[in-house]
Amino acid sequence: MTVLSEFSLIQHYFEQLSTQRDDVLLGIGDDCALLQCPAQHVIAVSIDTLVENIHFFADVDPEHLGYKSLAVGLSDLAAMGAQPAWFTLALTLPEVNENWLKGFSQGLAKLAKKQNIQLVGGDTTRGPLTISIQVHGFVPAEKALRRSGAQVGDMIYVTGTLGDAGAALQLQLQKWNNVALNVEDKSYLRQRLEQPTPRLEIGQELAGLASAAIDISDGLLADLGHILDKSGVGARLDLAKLPLSLAMSKVDRKTAERFALQSGDDYELCFTVPPQYFSEIEQRFKDQCTLIGTITDDQGIYFIDDNDALIALKGTGYDHFPV
Amino acid sequence: MTVLSEFSLIQHYFEQLSTQRDDVLLGIGDDCALLQCPAQHVIAVSIDTLVENIHFFADVDPEHLGYKSLAVGLSDLAAMGAQPAWFTLALTLPEVNENWLKGFSQGLAKLAKKQNIQLVGGDTTRGPLTISIQVHGFVPAEKALRRSGAQVGDMIYVTGTLGDAGAALQLQLQKWNNVALNVEDKSYLRQRLEQPTPRLEIGQELAGLASAAIDISDGLLADLGHILDKSGVGARLDLAKLPLSLAMSKVDRKTAERFALQSGDDYELCFTVPPQYFSEIEQRFKDQCTLIGTITDDQGIYFIDDNDALIALKGTGYDHFPV
Numbered sequence: 001m002t003v004l005s006e007f008s009l010i011q012h013y014f015e016q017l018s019t020q021r022d023d024v025l026l027g028i029g030d031d032c033a034l035l036q037c038p039a040q041h042v043i044a045v046s047i048d049t050l051v052e053n054i055h056f057f058a059d060v061d062p063e064h065l066g067y068k069s070l071a072v073g074l075s076d077l078a079a080m081g082a083q084p085a086w087f088t089l090a091l092t093l094p095e096v097n098e099n100w101l102k103g104f105s106q107g108l109a110k111l112a113k114k115q116n117i118q119l120v121g122g123d124t125t126r127g128p129l130t131i132s133i134q135v136h137g138f139v140p141a142e143k144a145l146r147r148s149g150a151q152v153g154d155m156i157y158v159t160g161t162l163g164d165a166g167a168a169l170q171l172q173l174q175k176w177n178n179v180a181l182n183v184e185d186k187s188y189l190r191q192r193l194e195q196p197t198p199r200l201e202i203g204q205e206l207a208g209l210a211s212a213a214i215d216i217s218d219g220l221l222a223d224l225g226h227i228l229d230k231s232g233v234g235a236r237l238d239l240a241k242l243p244l245s246l247a248m249s250k251v252d253r254k255t256a257e258r259f260a261l262q263s264g265d266d267y268e269l270c271f272t273v274p275p276q277y278f279s280e281i282e283q284r285f286k287d288q289c290t291l292i293g294t295i296t297d298d299q300g301i302y303f304i305d306d307n308d309a310l311i312a313l314k315g316t317g318y319d320h321f322p323v
Numbered sequence: 324m325t326v327l328s329e330f331s332l333i334q335h336y337f338e339q340l341s342t343q344r345d346d347v348l349l350g351i352g353d354d355c356a357l358l359q360c361p362a363q364h365v366i367a368v369s370i371d372t373l374v375e376n377i378h379f380f381a382d383v384d385p386e387h388l389g390y391k392s393l394a395v396g397l398s399d400l401a402a403m404g405a406q407p408a409w410f411t412l413a414l415t416l417p418e419v420n421e422n423w424l425k426g427f428s429q430g431l432a433k434l435a436k437k438q439n440i441q442l443v444g445g446d447t448t449r450g451p452l453t454i455s456i457q458v459h460g461f462v463p464a465e466k467a468l469r470r471s472g473a474q475v476g477d478m479i480y481v482t483g484t485l486g487d488a489g490a491a492l493q494l495q496l497q498k499w500n501n502v503a504l505n506v507e508d509k510s511y512l513r514q515r516l517e518q519p520t521p522r523l524e525i526g527q528e529l530a531g532l533a534s535a536a537i538d539i540s541d542g543l544l545a546d547l548g549h550i551l552d553k554s555g556v557g558a559r560l561d562l563a564k565l566p567l568s569l570a571m572s573k574v575d576r577k578t579a580e581r582f583a584l585q586s587g588d589d590y591e592l593c594f595t596v597p598p599q600y601f602s603e604i605e606q607r608f609k610d611q612c613t614l615i616g617t618i619t620d621d622q623g624i625y626f627i628d629d630n631d632a633l634i635a636l637k638g639t640g641y642d643h644f645p646v
Contacts (some may be wrong), residue, residue: 025365029553030470031402031538032367034462037360042348044355045443047411047457051450079354088370090413090455120368127374128451132413134370139357147353215354230352 013105014089014119021118023085033120035086041138046076052129057172062100064194065131066107072217073135074115074198075267079215081145081207082137084117084200090132091124115200145206145213145271150231154211154272154295157281159199159288161245162220163256166263168193178251185247192245196267202288206271209280213271218264221301227272234298236310243290336428337412337442344441346408356443358409364461369399375452380495385423387517388454389430395540396458397438397521398590402538404468404530405460407440407523413455414447438523468529468536468594473554477534477595477618480604482522482611484568485543486579489586491516501574508570515568519590525611529594532603536594541587544624550595557621559633566613 014028026034037043050069052058070087077084089108093100112119117135168189170176181189199215206213212231214223220242228235242260249256272295273281281289296302302310337351349357360366373392375381393410400407412431416423435442440458491512493499504512522538529536535554537546543565551558565583572579595618596604604612619625625633 025464026467026469031399031468031536032369032405032460034403034464034467035366035368036464037366039362043358043360043366045358045409045411045459046355047413047444047446047455049413049415049446049448049455051415051448054449076354080357082355086368088368088457090370090372090457092372092374092453121370123370123372123455125372125374126377127453130415130450130453132370132372132446132455134411134413134457136368137355141348141357141359144349144357145354146349213354 013101014108014122019113019116019118021085021116024118024120027118027120028122033086035120035136038138040140042141042144044077044080044082044137044139044144045134046073047132047134048072048076049130049132060194062103063107066104067111067195069131069133070108070111070117070135071196071198071267073133074111074117074200075196075215075217077135077137078198078200078203079145079213079269080137080139081143081203081213082139083204084115084135084137086118086120086136087112088120088134089122091122092127092130093124094127094129115198139207143207145203145210146230147212147214147227148230150212150227150233150272150295151274152233152295152297154274155278155291156224156235156237156270156272156293156295157289157291158216158220158243158268158270159202160197160266160268161243161248162216162266162268163248163259163263164189164192164245165196165265166219166259167248167251169263169265178255180250181247185250188245188247193265196265198267199269202285203269205284209273209277210271211274213269216264216266216268216270219262220270221261224270224301227270228301234296235293235301236296236298237293237301237303239303241290241292336424337431337445342436342439342441344408344439347441347443350441350443351445356409358443358459361461363463365464365467367400367403367405367460367462367467368457369396370455370457371395371399372453372455383517385426386430389427390434390518392454392456393431393434393440393458394519394521394590396456397434397440397523398519398538398540400458400460401521401523401526402468402536402592403460403462404466404526404536405462406527407438407458407460409441409443409459410435411443411457412445414445415450415453416447417450417452438521462530466530468526468533469553470535470537470550471553473535473550473556473595473618474597475556475618475620477597478601478614479547479558479560479593479595479616479618480612480614481539481543481566481591481593482525483520483589483591484566484571485539485589485591486571486582486586487512487515487568488519488588489542489582490571490574492586492588501578503573504570508573511568511570516588519588521590522592525608526592528607532596532600533594534597536592539587539589539591539593542585543593544584547593547624550593551624557619558616558624559619559621560616560624560626562626564613564615
């Protein structure tokens with residue numbers, strides 16, 4: 001943030017848009033920002049990069065892109081049960097397009113304001129369009145939702161509905177379509193892809209209740225798989241319980257389930273709950289999450305098929321970087 | 324950091340290379356890292372991006388690139404008087420080249436180990452080679468070296484020597500050469516460009532002594548200019564005192580001065596010292612820094628020419644992103 005024109009760029013488009021927080025002693029415009037962490041809390045940090053033509057289409061609405069760039073980071077804070085505080089932006093641009101910058105910064109600002117998170121630093125450079133955002137939040141250390149805490153007998157929940165973003169992506173790529181989906185359905189799905197909702201409120205409320213959590217960026221199977229790996233347990237899923245949106249409910253069930261299990265970008269939370277908190281979760285968050293299975297001592301993920309047989313699931317989530 | 328193969332990439336090449344710090348409650352491998360800030364300190368953060376063909380040559384030694392990617396961030400911590408603690412890495416790669424990753428991560432690890440800074444998170448994506456690193460350090464809030472504290476009568480110092488990196492860049496671009504420079508000189512200059520020394524030790528010692536500081540990434544004029552702007556003061560420089568390396572001392576003085584004033588990438592510190600600390604600075608840091616001028620109430624930067632006339636300096640530093 002020391003180059004003259006990058007500084008003026010950031011200053012002009014981003015500085016005034018963000019919330020002002022009391023714990024920011026020094027924000028944009030020095031060698032570093034100076035930030036005050038509250039007592040009895042630890043800082044949760046995560047950095048994510050979005051690259052043109054890999055993570056988003058070149059013609060995406062820049063306002064939606066700005067929103068999503070911050071949303072994916074906030075989703076990581078949600079998955080730790082952390083409260084958002086600050087973010088930094090490393091923006092690589094092929095050219096200075098004021099319309100694009102205006103839209104992008106407005107999309108960022110909209111979500112930043114809503115979640116009371118302040119832009120405290122950044123770097124703007126010339127090059128192929130690449131957006132890296134680091135988010136910072138607070139959480140009491142003992143309440144943080146790690147991936148490693150799931151135990152045999154815990155229930156598995158997910159927030160919202162699954163597969164919407166994945167279906168929208170396949171529709172946009174023209175690799176899939178379904179006659180049951182009307183214009184409104186497709187518009188809804190696209191909105192879920194481009195402007196996902198980071199589940200911060202429920203994430204913070206789950207801190208201290210859930211035994212493990214992750215956000216679903218790469219698909220339920222891949223991300224639940226991380227919880228299982230880190231916790232040394234397995235899972236049994238009831239596919240009939242996978243929560244679908246009204247739009248995806250119109251699609252044949254097998255196809256909708258495949259999206260729900262394997263496609264990414266939903267940014268819902270998957271979390272596990274120990275027996276003593278079942279009833280509390282059901283009472284407090286009934287409308288926000290769905291029970292989809294249980295943690296077992298098997299290796300891997302199994303599900304019950306139409307004939308009530310136990311089948312090992314194959315395949316993992318969507319991978320941005322196949323090697 | 325939630326995509327399968329990016330995770331294994333980071334894990335394989337980066338995870339084991341870094342120092343392990345007690346204040347990292349949770350490092351790589353969850354939705355967020357969890358970090359503990361010491362009491363009575365604030366967190367200093369800075370993010371910087373290096374883009375291929377903008378900030379480095381495509382054929383640069385990946386070990387030098389890894390080193391430099393972290394060095395530029397550490398230099399920002401040095402300029403705040405902060406002590407390094409953690410860093411994150413957002414790495415966009417066109418392909419998985421194991422030799423490159425090995426060299427890059429070794430260069431990173433070399434400097435990370437030396438400065439006791441731990442890699443706590445990251446994201447690896449496919450795309451044009453782009454490296455964003457965010458550094459995090461600690462400093463007591465009241466001792467942090469801001470750009471805004473310079474006052475009329477303060478002395479202006481710089482660490483090390485100036486213009487070496489800029490000369491090396493012009494040599495590599497074949498836009499400049501000088502017969503006085505032999506192979507060892509050119510090798511020295513290139514080493515200063517590719518492996519600059521973040522001035523962390525003196526930066527931390529200056530915290531509480533210096534009235535303002537900045538690191539010289541864009542050239543002395545541009546970066547000193549930031550101190551002057553933020554502090555609402557001017558400066559008078561004695562060009563004869565600009566510190567030059569042995570190599571640059573062989574070049575005609577006017578050319579060497581131009582590099583020292585206007586070229587970037589030296590990553591030395593420029594700082595100002597109030598009268599009551601002159602003698603302490605001279606005693607403690609005599610071999611590490613050079614007095615080059617004074618803070619005045621003029622606007623802008625003036626220097627004394629060969630005829631002892633006061634001349635306004637024109638032109639600013641090197642700009643990575645001319646608009």
